[in-house]
Amino acid sequence: MRLTKVIGWMVVCFCGLVLVLASIIQWVDWNRYRDAVAQQVSKAIDRPVSIDQGLSARLFPSVRLEVKGLAVGNPAGNYQQHFLAVENVRFELDMGALAQGQLRIREISLERPTLQLEVDPNGSPNWESDRGLTVPVLPLPVSRVSVVDGTLTFGSGAEADQWEIRADTLAYVLPRKGQNQKGQINGQLSYAGDAIEVSGVLGSLNGLVSDQLAPINLTFMGNGVSGSVSGVVRNLRNAPNADLHLDVSTGRLERNLTDLLPGLPWRDDAIFSGTVNATGHLVGNPGRDLRLESVRLSTTAQPFNFTAQGDLDLVPANVRLNRSMGELRLQVKHQSLQNFTSLMSLDVPTDVREYRSDLR
Numbered sequence: 001m002r003l004t005k006v007i008g009w010m011v012v013c014f015c016g017l018v019l020v021l022a023s024i025i026q027w028v029d030w031n032r033y034r035d036a037v038a039q040q041v042s043k044a045i046d047r048p049v050s051i052d053q054g055l056s057a058r059l060f061p062s063v064r065l066e067v068k069g070l071a072v073g074n075p076a077g078n079y080q081q082h083f084l085a086v087e088n089v090r091f092e093l094d095m096g097a098l099a100q101g102q103l104r105i106r107e108i109s110l111e112r113p114t115l116q117l118e119v120d121p122n123g124s125p126n127w128e129s130d131r132g133l134t135v136p137v138l139p140l141p142v143s144r145v146s147v148v149d150g151t152l153t154f155g156s157g158a159e160a161d162q163w164e165i166r167a168d169t170l171a172y173v174l175p176r177k178g179q180n181q182k183g184q185i186n187g188q189l190s191y192a193g194d195a196i197e198v199s200g201v202l203g204s205l206n207g208l209v210s211d212q213l214a215p216i217n218l219t220f221m222g223n224g225v226s227g228s229v230s231g232v233v234r235n236l237r238n239a240p241n242a243d244l245h246l247d248v249s250t251g252r253l254e255r256n257l258t259d260l261l262p263g264l265p266w267r268d269d270a271i272f273s274g275t276v277n278a279t280g281h282l283v284g285n286p287g288r289d290l291r292l293e294s295v296r297l298s299t300t301a302q303p304f305n306f307t308a309q310g311d312l313d314l315v316p317a318n319v320r321l322n323r324s325m326g327e328l329r330l331q332v333k334h335q336s337l338q339n340f341t342s343l344m345s346l347d348v349p350t351d352v353r354e355y356r357s358d359l360r
Helices: 002-027 030-045 095-099 205-209 253-260 337-342
Strands: 049-058 064-072 084-093 105-118 144-155 162-173 182-191 194-204 212-222 225-234 241-250 276-284 291-299 305-313 326-333 354-359
Touching: 030 049, 182 212, 194 205, 205 212, 291 326
Parallel strands: 105 144
Antiparallel strands: 049 064, 064 084, 084 105, 144 162, 162 182, 182 194, 194 212, 212 225, 225 241, 241 276, 276 291, 291 305, 305 326, 326 354
């Protein structure tokens, strides 16, 4: 009987201790430590980090850490924006794994993040530092990353030389041992005002071990556009190098053409009122030598039906400088090329049906 009372008091004391610790964690002012946390993260990723709005930890209804107003700066260089700014980041612990004696982050949620990929006038990308590409390694494995209302921009910092993709919702289930050998991604993106659904495989455990994002097998569809992306990105931790095959079909060429390639000298894209099938091989390092090789576009546009083949340089204009954007060979079928070239400010003989042009 006495032993039963002792055990009972031990259980009560243990529960009381847990409640006291929970209260301390729940109600302590974690903002006092946000600068110290930011400094530690800054050392880990080799770039400035600030937490401007708040830091908090909660045990109920789940164990989680919240960071508000996170800003990650750029390495040394002439950049215009922060590398990353997130309004709210939440790290939530996996309670099921905890019950089995394992520590794992169930989900990292990012609300309204803005990722600005930028190349300065010297050709240095802001996603690399003096140590190359620095990939932060979390102390715990992560099961899932989700994004709500995110923005990705890529360019030179000048507003006229930027591509912007919005992620209305995006979820990535990371590959891990025993369950998801391959990472799965799905979400809704938007580009130039059009919504696009994307889903598929993005990376695997074997690929990450060999410093690769592989395999990549993504499909997308939305508002008259559909296609696929497949291949691999090598050298993730040093200088990421893409080797991707693209296949795109669109029934709205007249709207999407100048949004996709604003450097092309179209005067009036309304003439391309048909459909287009496009394939290409995306290779190289973004910001340094990214290019689209073996491009082939075949159209059923009216009043022009043409085929275009060639290569395109996707390096931002401030890095490319006076180098041409690429070369496309255009072949117009059963139409007068003179009318077509007049819309592009090109001088060619009236009877010529094929034209090669450097794009700047």
